[in-house]
Amino acid sequence: MNRRDFIRRAAGGAALAGIPCLVAPLAMQPARAAVVHPFYGHVFPDLNDRQIPFASYLGKPVVLNFWATWCPPCVKEMPDLEALHQKHANVQFVGLAVDTASNVVKFGEKVQVSYPLLIAGHDGIALMRDLGNKQGGLPFTVVFDAKGRVQREIIGLVKPDVLEKLLQDMS
DSSP states (O other), X not given: OOHHHHHXXXXXXXXXXXXXXXXXXXXXXXXXXXXXXXXXXXXXXXXXXXXXXXXXXXXXXXXXXXXXXXXXXXXXXXXXXXXXXXXXXXXXXXXXXXXXXXXXXXXXXXXXXXXXXXEOGGGHHHHHHHTTOTTOOSSEEEEEOTTSOEEEEEESSOOHHHHHHHHHHHO
């Protein structure tokens, strides 16, 4: 499947057709419910096709970044996320690709990160919407606390200094 078909399928044929990446402005929203978020019930394949339960990340704060190989802003922010990952060993960073595994594997040959990359495929759009990104724009980052509660949603490029402060405040 080519990227254009992938985008159309992922967006349910919406107006995304022909647009390489929908980028929304940075938006941050306050924390939500005080219980483990239902997102922790999902299981995603990694690049070796091992099934990784998202619940395995409970017990540490998590920075979950939805991204795609075909999204220039997503690729642009990866070095910033990698630097923060290196700096905050007590925080689990996870990249969740709204893409195919083969695209992510090829991409990983050029751009490498040390945090796990999991595959959501076209289901990633619905998952983002369930987490508060109603437009389904990429990149999209969700910060969970160690108990699995949403602390912040960031639509658009992450501002490293803002995310840094949030991670420091969570420690």
